[in-house]
């Protein structure tokens with residue numbers, strides 16, 4: 001993996017309507033011109049849901065929608081943040097003392113996460129002040145990772161202001177870690193693809209060490225994103241962190257059952273690696289070692305031979321302290337089977353048999369069923385949308401991102417795209433008040449986009 005950092009491009013702002021508009025807005029807001037711009041894309045995860053934080057590979061691609069920030073470093077030690085979307089109010093803070101309020105997932109906190117990550121990485125006691133105007137076009141709370149794109153964009157803004165450099169992998173790791181300041185224990189997929197994406201290819205993202213490999217998607221199919229219009233902000237509820245904890249507890253119980261040093265085990269992947277078994281064999285071990293009935297904290301303590309107090313203080317995270325039931329069997333079943341589906345998906349893309357699109361579609365639909373039934377991260381609207389997409393020609397369809405709302409991704413034979421879009425539009429959007437001016441933002445075909453970039457304005461004569 002190269003140690004290359006994100007690219008810097010010289011552009012003529014006058015020729016880029018979005019940059020030009022942002023420059024004008026920046027000027028009327030701050031009374032000066034931006035010195036540079038940074039963009040970081042959102043992503044759609046094609047397959048491999050809720051397994052990155054268990055140590056398993058995922059298969060996302062960047063979307064063209066992104067966060068774009070116009071930046072001007074200033075001499076005062078103040079960070080001024082503004083957003084082109086009037087729903088997001090201005091925010092200012094001293095660059096000497098960045099505080100992130102975990103209890104309020106407000107937009108500017110994601111920016112602060114990215115900045116703080118870079119500051120800490122270089123051991124700096126304070127940051128340079130800056131004026132920033134943010135312009136995002138990734139639908140928020142839709143599972144397309146608008147929040148991570150903002151964290152990554154802010155990380156790269158801060159790095160650029162400091163005049164330092166880091167590789168894309170380092171940036172991704174820093175931003176994955178620093179986004180956890182907001183309180184969700186995400187796994188690193190979103191930040192990795194935001195930096196490591198390349199136009200024209202999806203990526204297999206592997207962890208420990210972080211690396212990305214090209215996955216060539218079939219040319220005869222199109223990936224279509226459809227928004228269920230149910231908003232889910234994963235930092236505003238504890239669903240996400242409960243799943244992370246259930247996976248961790250399942251890993252510990254499996255490790256204990258197999259006489260491993262369970263105390264040190266945190267991820268389901270570690271159990272597999274230590275046992276030297278295949279994913280299919282891990283499914284059998286799960287069947288043997290865990291029961292489908294939910295576990296109470298007391299039963300977990302009994303299995304591990306620890307007190308409830310030890311469970312609370314040494315294992316449970318702050319927002320899982322009061323959880324009364326943990327579903328360990330179902331979560332581990334999902335994770336091991338989903339990890340296997342990712343590898344199968346990649347293999348089919350490489351081998352490209354005649355029925356590639358159908359086979360990939362089947363894996364995507366299996367993934368959705370597993371998310372719905374075993375991981376319980378779907379919702380009735382997502383299930384309905386997946387059914388509608390299947391009915392109108394998708395070879396496979398699934399929720400994408402954290403779930404509990406947000407978007408689906410479907411694989412659609414290229415020649416069926418126009419009828420697919422028209423029919424899904426009619427069946428899901430038109431028949432409800434979901435149809436709106438945002439039609440194209442709710443249902444659209446997407447192609448693998450490029451990763452984060454810095455733009456400098458080319459000098460005009």
Ligand code: GLA
Nearest residue numbers: 049050186187188189401402
């Ligand atoms: C969120 C997290 C990711 C990943 C997905 C679910 O997007 O940030 O790390 O866990 O959910 O696959």
